[in-house]
Amino acid sequence: NAGVTQTPKFRILKIGQSMTLQCTQDMNHNYMYWYRQDPGMGLKLIYYSVGAGITDKGEVPNGYNVSRSTTEDFPLRLELAAPSQTSVYFCASSGHQNTEAFFGQGTRLTVV
Amino acid sequence: GESVGLHLPTLSVQEGDNSIINCAYSNSASDYFIWYKQESGKGPQFIIDIRSNMDKRQGQRVTVLLNKTVKHLSLQIAATQPGDSAVYFCAENSKATDYKLSFGAGTTVTVRA
Numbered sequence: 001n002a003g004v005t006q007t008p009k010f011r012i013l014k015i016g017q018s019m020t021l022q023c024t025q026d027m028n029h030n031y032m033y034w035y036r037q038d039p040g041m042g043l044k045l046i047y048y049s050v051g052a053g054i055t056d057k058g059e060v061p062n063g064y065n066v067s068r069s070t071t072e073d074f075p076l077r078l079e080l081a082a083p084s085q086t087s088v089y090f091c092a093s094s095g096h097q098n099t100e101a102f103f104g105q106g107t108r109l110t111v112v
Numbered sequence: 113g114e115s116v117g118l119h120l121p122t123l124s125v126q127e128g129d130n131s132i133i134n135c136a137y138s139n140s141a142s143d144y145f146i147w148y149k150q151e152s153g154k155g156p157q158f159i160i161d162i163r164s165n166m167d168k169r170q171g172q173r174v175t176v177l178l179n180k181t182v183k184h185l186s187l188q189i190a191a192t193q194p195g196d197s198a199v200y201f202c203a204e205n206s207k208a209t210d211y212k213l214s215f216g217a218g219t220t221v222t223v224r225a
Contacts, residue, residue, distance in 0.1 A: 004155075033212065042201060042217040043156070050210055058212065090155050098211040099144045103155030 002026050006091050006104035013081040013111045021076040021107050023091030031094045032074040033101065034058075034066065036087040043090065049074055081111045116145075116185075116202050116216040123221045125196075131189040133219050135202035138183065142204040145178060146213070147187045150199045159187070159200075189221075197223045 007022045025032065030051045035043040035058075045058030049068040063085060065077040074093075078085060088108050094101040116137045125131045137145065143164050148156040162169045162176045162185075169176050175188040185202055199218040205211045 031211070035215075043215040045212060045214070048210070048212050056210065092155070092213075096211075098205055098213060099146050099161040100158040101156075101213060103157070106153075106155055 004091055004093055004102050004104040006089075006107050008107060009105065010108050011110070013078075013109065015081060015083065015111060017081050018077070018079050019081070019109075021078075021089055021091070021109075023074045023076065023104060024072050025074075025091075025093040025102070026072065027093060027095075027102065028071060029093035029095050029102075030071070031096075031098050031101075032068065033092040033094075034064070034074070034076045035090045035092065036060065036085075037090060037106075038087050046076065046089075078109075083111050085109065086111045116204050116214060120219055121217065123219055124224060125192045125221060126224050127192060127194060129192055131187075131192045131196065131221060133187045133189075133200050133202075133221065135185040135187075135216055136183060137185060137202070137204055139204060139206065139214075140180075140183070141206050141208055143206045143211070144204065145176070145185050146203045146205070147174075147176060148201045148203060148215075150201065150218070152198075156201060192221075192223050194223050194225065197221055 004025045033048045034046040047066040049055045092101040092103045146161040147159040150156040160171045203215045
């Protein structure tokens with residue numbers, strides 16, 4: 001039972017570089033989410049998707065893009081990395097009404 | 113801004129005592145309130161939820177209380193154990209916002225032996 005799988009676990013980027021954080025789930029969940037968590041803080045929603053082909057902005061979408069071409073995958077793209085994007089990124093998925101979301105292990109990203 | 117927030121950022125509890133973690137919310141239209149636990153280096157994990165038309169719900173060693181009059185939510189952990197040391201988040205969602213989860217800042221619970 002893989003659940004939600006995120007890759008990579010760690011990454012260091014230089015300012016201006018681009019990267020894609022991968023997220024896949026094998027629970028056939030319609031809902032998928034990307035959150036960021038700064039040290040000692042709560043989770044801020046970046047983007048979410050209620051199904052394949054549908055994505056919506058969360059609280060902090062600037063500097064990020066997503067796509068949802070399949071039910072399983074929900075990659076997060078950083079086009080021009082900035083130090084303010086240094087954070088831990090969590091992907092999550094859930095079924096309808098979303099009270100029990102399953103989170104991945106997180107990606108720790110540092111932009112220098 | 114946040115629709116849920118916690119009263120205290122840290123809580124220290126003696127092993128075996130009961131823990132009470134509090135949370136205030138502002139969205140009267142929330143459909144569900146949810147508690148998550150996050151252990152160090154891991155993603156958050158679902159603990160328990162409560163529908164907005166309920167006052168109380170019990171799980172294994174945990175009880176969630178909802179007071180809609182004062183917009184207050186609490187999580188009670190009975191007989192706190194060392195494994196309960198973690199950061200606890202309250203969250204809410206509503207049909208009006210696609211049921212997306214909105215999290216508060218978190219309370220760090222430390223269990224003293």
